Amino acid sequence: MEQREAVIDTVRRHPAVPGLADSVTRVAPLQRRTEFRPDLPGDGEWQRCADLLADPARFAAWRRALAGWLRARFGEAPGRTTAGYVMSWYLHVPAYTAALLLHHERRVPLLRPEELAFRLGGDRPHPEGIAVLGSEFYCLPADPAAGCPDATVVRDERALAAALRARYTGHAARFVAAYAPVSRLGRRMLWAAATDALDNALWWAGRQGGDEGAGVADAALVLDARYPPLTAASALRLEGRCWTRRRESCCFSYLLPGEAECAECPRLRAK
Template sequence: MRTSPSLRLVTAAYVADLSDSVARAGSCQAKTQIRVGLPDDSTAWVNCAELLSAPETFTLWRQELAGWLHDRYGEAPERTTAGYVMSWYLSVPAYLAALLFHHERRVPSLRPEHLAFRKSRPRPHPDSIAVLDEGFVCLPDDPAAGTPNATVVTDERALAAVLRGRFTAHAAQFVSAFGKTVRFGRRTLWGAATDALDNWMWLAGRYGGDEVAGVLDAALLLDDRFEPLTSASTLRPVTDAAGHTRWTRRRESCCFHYLMKAGQGVCETCPRVCPKY
């Protein structure tokens, strides 16, 4: 069982608060800001449950994105705006979950009503994420075990199962809501959900300074295909002609970025060109 070094070095009183846990995990990354609770001025924040209950709001989000893509690339194909927003939304629960699991061995609530995000400008991607519930699931040796906000599970495999289940439940609501607004099939939507979970667990390790630990966490979380997710972790090492080894993965969904420029090839990890392995 792996316990976060940051947890072992502080007192139980200090780590009982999820805010402290989020602050520690967030300090290890520079990708997206995370917090517990909303700031006093929360007008720019979007609650995930409210967004999912009004699917037409996704169309407005895509229109914002289309304006930015037009300014940058001169065009904004419908499938590209849909692919971007699909990936961006799913990154909200996936990034938060991966960060806290990797650095703290904790799983927060991922219910849509307990998550909110703020969009950046002019590129309207989520640049900050807030969890609105202070409860979390942890391991028996977590210093906060036994405190009111903590629910204890037996081991890391059980903790990974909690994360996977909570993320999948959130993703199911997204697939239902977003699927009404786009011409994507369920396989594409669930492929994007699988990508979000596998990719962010990997990147939590890479951005935190231990890429291999992130790869191992992804393997723990997705050691098999858990329907409706579309695959186990697809991470694998590859060696180039110079003998340098790096990690890569085969995506389960396409971002459709290639549609914005005639003759532009797809990503090397795209399922359109990358064989299954």
Template sequence: MRTTTSLQLVTDTRRDHLAGSVARAGSRQARTQLRMGLPADSTGWVNCGQLLSDTAGFAAWRTGLADWLLERYGDAPERTTAGYIMTWYLGVPGYVAALLFHHERRVPSLRPEHLAFRTARPRPHPDSIAVLDPRFVCLPDDPAAGTPEATVVPDERALAAVLRGRFTAHAARFIAAFSPSVRFGRHTLWAAATDALDDSMLLAGRYGGDEGAGVDDAALLLPAHLPPLTSASTTRPAELDRWTRRRESCCFHYLLESGKGPCSTCPRVLPK
């Protein structure tokens, strides 16, 4: 993957309005490190816009993933590496947007050029996400309303629509860049995008200590089937006062473990 070398955006940790939101939202979970801007040493960080412009980075990412899968499972089917990368990449804009919406009622820029990520080792999933633009959309009662960085919308429904639109625009660019190299149809790719939004909002609530609030936000964000996304929120009650959801897409992990079958939330198991 090509790493970020130079960005004329936020590249430090200034405590501006959105930086505070990123820090607060990031502190509410331990799944992924969030930061505002890139560190002084940005080695290993990948700018989403650069990756979508030079898709050789996806091939390198899949190769690294295949090496890890081979070591761990003894196999690395093409559909599985493609499914993992599809899910991981879409989770970058989906998760940072969900965290900031759920905890701060703010929506950052989700343009690919305004997000970067770093992958872990040896399992090469994104473990850190950087927001690179200080501008955001917020509600009228936000303390930063009226500042140059803030754009105000009238209510939560409008804010959710902004998030959905920005994420969908990012996902469309990803699908255009990624689809020529995989054997997935457009429905599968947009199903994965839908999963990224719905699952990220559920996780934001779960890790923040109020899973039900995450479910409410998922319903606000995905109140109905809104194409090109493939469904409304599929969150549903599970055992012991927990929540789960039916996935719209398959990650093809089941191909790695013969006889185990798909995950319990897979659309191959749970029909609509």
């Protein structure tokens, strides 16, 4: 990909290229559904990923809020469904952060739980805002900030993809360790969800940025094979003129009244 078009044409020829916070600020206006910011407001609505993972009982409060939302719409809120939704929604935070910055800036943040925070929506309790609080990042040799103290330069795009996988997998491992005991979901299911979150996020970053093909290419670059404990390579495929993907994990929406399995649910392949 020609070092992703010479690092996205020298980061869109922006006059102030330097650090990770600048990258987040540049990417933020491109988001339609998610607030993306480089700082943590003092309004009390935001929570650091590290705080949640250090006190897994906090997941119970999140699931209670979700249960209320589901009951208002479906009349029921099965425990496995709330566990499945929270599983996918949490993993979206590090996955989407990594995908956005890779796609738009060819940079990979460290993705430490201490350096990511999110805000839940006021109505639907899913992550509606993401804050990237760290300053260190991986980048390519052509990046204008390659000489900055916070930058770790890697040789090429494959090495950048490997850095992303490693940082994301490290964050996901802390989530799996914290969430498995309180959710009663198996570790295979949790790692399958982590795989789905990353593959989806890489695809969506391109799609929402106006270049779906580039998002698919990013997914193929990062998940060109299975990298355990992730459970699969990228599952994106072209059907007719539309891209779709096979899910590795189940969201348990089918347990809600009147709902069936998603079209790409792994339960359907097992029948």
